[in-house]
Amino acid sequence: MGIALLLHILGVVVWVGGMFFAYMVLRPVVADLLDPPLRLALWAAVFRRFFPWVWLSLALIMSSGLYMIMILGGFAAVAWSVHLMFGIGLLMTFVFCFVYFVSYGKLVKVVAMHDWKQGGAVLATIRKLIGFNLSLGLVNIVVAAVSHMPV
Numbered sequence: 380m381g382i383a384l385l386l387h388i389l390g391v392v393v394w395v396g397g398m399f400f401a402y403m404v405l406r407p408v409v410a411d412l413l414d415p416p417l418r419l420a421l422w423a424a425v426f427r428r429f430f431p432w433v434w435l436s437l438a439l440i441m442s443s444g445l446y447m448i449m450i451l452g453g454f455a456a457v458a459w460s461v462h463l464m465f466g467i468g469l470l471m472t473f474v475f476c477f478v479y480f481v482s483y484g485k486l487v488k489v490v491a492m493h494d495w496k497q498g499g500a501v502l503a504t505i506r507k508l509i510g511f512n513l514s515l516g517l518v519n520i521v522v523a524a525v526s527h528m529p530v
Contacts, residue, residue, distance in 0.1 A: 380450055383443040390439035393432055395516035401425065402513050406506065419498040422505075423490045426483055433479075437472060444468065460526030467519045474512045478505055 405425070409418050444465065451457050454465075482505045489498040 383446045386439045387443040390436040394436040398513040415495040419490050464519050467515050471512050471515050478508050
């Protein structure tokens with residue numbers, strides 16, 4: 380179970396840490412320094428490199444999480460915190476899938492067409508969804524930490 384937990388934590392660090400960096404550090408700097416054409420092209424390129432890492436993280440998180448749940452006796456045997464973390468993780472996965480399969484595809488398309496106004500609108504949607512997912516990820520980390528603290 381130790382290896383599964385390690386893979387689980389590494390997946391969380393990559394995904395949530397990547398969102399934190401992108402949202403809290405990179406986004407404000409890019410908004411201050413780059414005009415819309417370069418800003419949108421940069422974000423399309425950043426997402427192209429980050430999203431494969433998110434997919435890998437999702438695979439690690441889900442497979443290791445389900446493995447640990449099964450080792451502990453299944454969903455009926457685990458604490459409320461595990462159910463909550465799993466539910467939040469599923470919601471995060473659905474949000475990411477929407478970003479990836481809908482919004483990111485639109486962003487790539489409008490950047491290729493040099494439609495900067497539409498690109499700005501799509502990027503604003505992605506920003507909100509990533510902000511929401513980042514918040515969920517941080518809540519999940521708090522749930523994990525609090526549920527393992529001695530009373």
